[in-house]
Amino acid sequence: MQPDSCSRGFMERGFLLLVVLMFLEGTVFPLGAASSPDISAPDGAGGHERNDDHRGIDNYTFPKKAFPVLSLDYGHIQMPFEISLWVLLASLMKLGFHLIPRLSGIVPESCLLIVVGLLVGGLIKLAGEEVPPVLDSKLFFLCLLPPIILDAGYFLPIRPFMENIGTILMFAVIGTLWNAFFVGGLLFAVCQIEGTHLSQVELLPCLLFGSIISAVDPVAVLAVFEEIHINELLHILVFGESLLNDAVTVVLYHLFEEYSGAGEVTLMDAFLGVICFLIVSLGGVAVGAIYGILAAFTSRFTSHTRVIEPLFVFVYSYMAYLSAEMFHLSGIMALIACGAVTRPYVEANISHKSHTTIKYFLKMWSSVSETLIFIFLGVATVAGPHAWNWTFVSVTVILCLVSRVIGVVGLTFIINKFRIVKLTTKDQFIVAYGGLRGAIAFSLGYLLDKDHFPMRTMFLTAIITEIFFTVFVQGMTIKPLVDLLAVKKKQEAKRSINEEIHTQFLDHLLTGIEDICGHYGHHHWKDKLNRFNKKYIKKCLIAGERYKEPQLIAFYHKMEFKQAIELVESGGGVKMPAAMPLQVSMQNIQPKKQPPMAADRALPQFTKNREEEIRKILRSNLQKTRQRLRSYNRHTLVADPYEDGWSEYMLKKQRMIELEKKMTQMSNYLTVPAAPSDSPTMRRARLASDPNAFYTIKAPPGNVPTIQVELASPQSPDSVNLVDEFSKKGGSSQKNTDDRKEEQGRMMKPPSAGKGGKGEEEEEEEEGENKNPGLLRCLSDPGPSNEDEEDEPFLP
């Protein structure tokens, strides 16, 4: 790193921080003023009103006031303005944190955001305004929470979730129950001790408090676990637990709240509570599943209105949540069920762009929501009336920790008897330590009625302290602990096709073996479900002929497509694998096994059938992509990790196509100017904004690129070939029939990106870096003219 670039970066950062701080100052006043509407009534409007009144009453004597050219009417836009201001603040904060690299490495984002919230709340209070009650329960449960849960549910990795569902349910249900009763009961016992002056706290409010505070919070878990990249099993255990314990929390909360007034809970009530729990959880899942199926069914018919496809997913899911909340069922479970049910079918139906839209929107909304939640937590801490009681608070914190540890250890002991892959001590520690509390607990506490619960403020204080403790202490220390204990981290590499094939094969095998043993195990039911799915459900919910497509083929196509994209993005120049693989694939493709030769080799011959096959494979591979998200790390929106040593297969195919093109259409091609006349950025911008501009690029005469099958030294000549091949494909579309044009429309994406990439290649010698955000933007946003080309069936 050069010193001048370092200082430049520092200056930029400093400038941005300054802007952010000024912005903070500026926002304090409107946000504070929001809570006191009388002050904010501007003069202009008041003046207007007064004028009108007077004019109405006394038309003649009132002197005409000058026509106000400019007036201020804050009350008119107050509400949306404040909301936007908060959202903007949250987003700028998020930006700001990543400018300070060391800080974001040590302190998890959630802590920083809470601190920001504290600051903002403090500033508002200093300014003399009343802090607005931002973490209003209604706002939280209806607006802030659903996006996060939907994002989690839609991208939930179903396979590990289902494989561990028994463990997850044990932790969620029994663990939460244990926590609630342990904390509540012991707190009551402590309160009864003479010296604490807390004897007025009865048993039921204590148990209610216990049930509120014992639930592991999905928002906090997501926020913290995202950054530590822990292995999939532990992630899904803690996260699944945080999602599924919602049903328990809902039931316990309502149970104790109802009967706190009455003062006692009988056995009958407990029994009803159990029934209620079953209804709440299963009902929530059922509601979610119904809406999910509706969404999938609707998406079957959206082939002509691609633009609103994402909307269906969002609206159906949100309605599932609201419907579940209407019946006091578990909204979170409904949302998870809806997302998980919707996804496989909707993804088969919708266009590639809609899929990208859904992904981006969900990530965006959940990101903003999470940021806002943490900031509001900070603000609410400053705002809320506090009743600090050392005993209560400290006992709460200690008890929560203790009960969590005991619960996890005890449950794991039982669970390990039934698990094949057992949970080690390290795993147990992480599960226990990762039980973070968050804003849901606070909101539930906030919902408590002041009259029924006179110690509400004390509860709130204790809840906030507990949240702070878990998020700050546990959140900050979990990362070093994970490193210290050498817990297995997430595997970054993606699945190879070998793994996919063998895994499927083993599934089949295991199903057979289970049949032989007469044992109706895991695989048996999974197989049955898959068959049912294939036979009935897919037929209803997936449009066209796609439902017949086996999973392996879809996976294979995905891989090929990904490779093609990677190939094109790098312009084929930078990361070329060794020459050896080329020979193997050459042999595979050519019917005649000619030994691969050096650069001066003649064009390889191949049969027409082979050409056809390759072209067909290429065409189908470069169609829609269904990027399966393997991990739901919020920060990686671009879900295509670059392979380290890609196979040459795609390159070979493309080369074959370019070769046969050259043979048939020597004279009718448009090429990209080999030496770019304008800068690559400009060209990219031009192409991105108007894909049709591609057609107007004229080839400089006499610019015939030599096509050589360079096996030994795959350097920039190859990139030229690759791009020219694409360009020729594009050029030929003007001469060919309409169905080719459709294909070209789709092929637009790689060429425009490829050209840009190639231009860059030529401009700057040899870039080591092949990640190019510009290209990715091009790729994902080819413009509205390609809207109609998405209707091709997936299988050729």
Add this chain to the structure above:
Amino acid sequence: MGSTNSTLSKIPNVEELMRETGFSPAHIVRLYDRFESLDKEKTGHLRPEDFGAINRQDTVDFHSFVRILAHFRPAENNRPRDPSLPEPVNSRISKLKFAFQLYDLDKDGKISRAELLQVLRSMMEMQVTEEQLESIADRTIQEADLDRDDAISFEEFRKSLEKVNIDHKMSIRFLR
């Protein structure tokens, strides 16, 4: 327990079988009952028709039945293995070897392209074209084949599956 003992006595070489496979007597009895229920004609052998063959032999007697199923016992990692003893049947390597044998139909120690195609064909159940299968097979071999002999040896097979949790995948809790 009485019935266990009496059933056990019916099976020849049962101690050796137990030692080789690691199954407990209760398990052996359970499997024997299952074997008998599958063996509808009481010949003492299972033929492919009895369960739609899963392996190469034409008939399976009880010992082979148990030996094969022993591959699917959940592995015990905690017990430190005595290096003098032969590799237990349900260790990871053995499970992988078993799976490999299912691919390798001509038993030459390598999965050739044709064999892979055959497996793919049977898995796909006639829903895909031959060309797609061939592409997939090519790709698979390319990915796994490290020594460029256009076939997958056991080592390459093992390497390509090192990220997959074989112990979990190839275990049936029933057989613990």
